[in-house]
Amino acid sequence: MRLDRLHIQNFRCYEDATFDFQPGFNLVVGVNGSGKTSLLQAVAASFEDFMATMAVYSGSLNENDARFVIDNYSGRIRFERQYPIVIEANGDVFGDRSWLKIKLRVDEAAYPDSALVSAVMESATGLSQSKNIDLPLLAFYRSNRRWSTTNVSAEFSATQKLSRLDGYKNWHDSASDAQDFESWIIGKTLEQLQSVHRSSSIMSIFDDELNWINDALKCALPDSTGIYYDLPLRSILVNIEGKDPTPFNDLSDGQRGLIALISDIARRMCILNPHMGKDVLKNTSGVVIIDELDIHLHPAWQRNIVPALKQAFPKVQFIAASHSPQIIGSLQPEEVIILHNGDPSHPRVTYGLDSSSVLEEVMGVTQREPEIEKLLSELFSTLEDNDLKKAKAQLKALKLRAPDLPEFAGAEALIRRKEILGK
Template sequence: MRLDRLHLQNFRCYEDAHFDFQPGFNLVVGVNGSGKTSLLLGVAGCFGNLLGSIGVHRPSIAESDVRFELVKFEDRIRFERSYPLVLTAQGGAFEHQEWHVSLERSSLQTNFSALNSLVFSENLISIDGATHGDLPVFAVYQANRRWLTMSVTAEHAAQSKPSRLDAYTSWFDAASNLKNFETWFIGKTLERFQRLARTGFPGILTDELTWINSAIQCALPESKGIEYDMEMRGLMVDIDDRKTPFNDLSDGQRGMVALFADIARRICLLNPHMGKDVLSKTNGIIVIDELDIHLHPGWQRTIAPALKKAFPSIQFIAASHSPQVIGSLQPGEVILLNNHDGSHPRATYGLDSSSILEEVMGVPQREPEIEELLDQLFSTLENNELEKARSQLDALKKKAPDLPEFAGAEALLKRKEIIGR
């Protein structure tokens, strides 16, 4: 599964826009209100009907997604919905190369058209009951993710019988709760204990739990991963050789562990026949809004490379404001939104955060007030108004101590005071 191009018509803030995506990582960047979340929801909307065709719950494209248009009528102005809403996707999803989702004023029902849609549905349904046949992962992680466990019991997990298609459960809000992850993880832990009791063979530990922890270690090299502690009756995470209950982790730690673990769980559910290669070979699309949420700047710099390393065949479509995230990606991996159009910046990878703020995001490196006061100071020095310059320098030091420009200004001022010009 992949998305090559998306055409949005009358969808939320977009009147008519095209966006191209590359197979690997795609980071959507823009100011608040530029359309980042709307673009991600457009991606979700064009795949929702594909999943809905096999009975997986999906939220429909709704009237609230239809773009508002300002209409002048005589001396009055009013807002009206602009129909039809149309999402046109090009890429690959089983037999599909292009498909459409639309919403008309007359019906207010979502229409879906694609070549071979019956083949798509039959393929998924038949694959679900089979031991082979590759399935793509698809999940949307929205910005309001909190990742709290639900205290699932081992008794409940032991009674659960997961299907391969359970990997698509809660796909539209994959971080809404961790109950599905917790149930599956505890069940796999019980399976491991059972196999060890039967065989006594330590090599049996190469299983889904091992692969999930390998994904977590891509994000947090200092972590040994996550486990279910039978005595504590809860999920424990080992970071720097210290085991901590999952819910007691910081928001940033919990977010990193849960994101990588949940993606890996969905992949392991979908393609168990791939064995140890399941994380590297499974393809699909993962959508993540506010990729950097709750993360320290150091982790913001590493999260995109870690996702690419852990899941090399996945297409990621994410949004972020973080210069650290932007600086970890190549220009072709960054989609810069401006007036609802997308373009690639000239340079990103390896730039420091200040350069990215100014050159990519159009944000001054420092507060405009301080920048203006520095300009005034050096202009006064240039005009040899030395007493005024000394006063400006002293005032600026009180307002913003320890600016690196002070050393140069002091040296220039002293030289001019000595030589008189």
């Protein structure tokens, strides 16, 4: 599964727009209100017919997805939704290279793409006949993800019987219910214990899905040695080198979010493609959509999150949104989509830039507070005019506002030099 191009009309804030995507990582950047989340929602909507054909609930286009305009008739205001909503996609879904989704009116269902439905139906038929068909991953992680566990019991988890299609459950809001994530971790821990008991060897757990997930976690958290369920404590624990095992819910929001994101992507892959064995994380393709990729993450983790996701899941296409200069600086220019008034473009340079340069060159934000920048400019203008008394007063006032600016050393040296030359 892959999305190469998306053309949308009358979808949320977009009247008519086209976006091209890289097969690997795509980061959408823009000011608040520029349409980042709406674009991610359009990407998800383009795959709704695929999910519906696989008998997985996916929602559908509704009135709130229609672009909203205000018409003024000589002072008489009317609020109108614009139709048709058109979502046209190019890429690859089971060999189908292009597909279309149209909603003509508010009271009509969206028209599915017949070619896409046929391609998916053929694969679904093979799945029902127990063929080893590779299923692509599709998941949308929204910005409101919290990932708190829900105290699922070991008894409940031990009775769960998974279908391969359970890897798509809640795909359109993949972090909305942590119960499935928690239950799967518990179930896999119980399977490990049973395997050790049967074989009388601890080595039996190393070729195991939970162990593969823990290997993926090390891509993002090298000090992590595993996530597992502790039976005596009745809690999911995370092992981090140099620390005691920590209950999952006691981790920081950033730690919990990063561990849960990677674990959930890997969990879904394991459910979808059990026939792939130990290579499932490296061989499963798909599309993962992530809003606010940097949410709760320390800047050092923000810098590492993209390389970690690429390493752990090399065949997945990621389409994400973020404001983080650290994340932007870890990507090539063609992997960054800047939105300005709904129009996409790529920056001239991104990879390897420090965060201050990303802020100024890519995001159009000054490196420091504009007021301080203005006061510094006034100070050096005064020095150019050789008004040393005024310059000293300005420097003193600036130090009260911002005591440790690096420019102060240069200003003081210039004042001393001018005083010597003036004697």
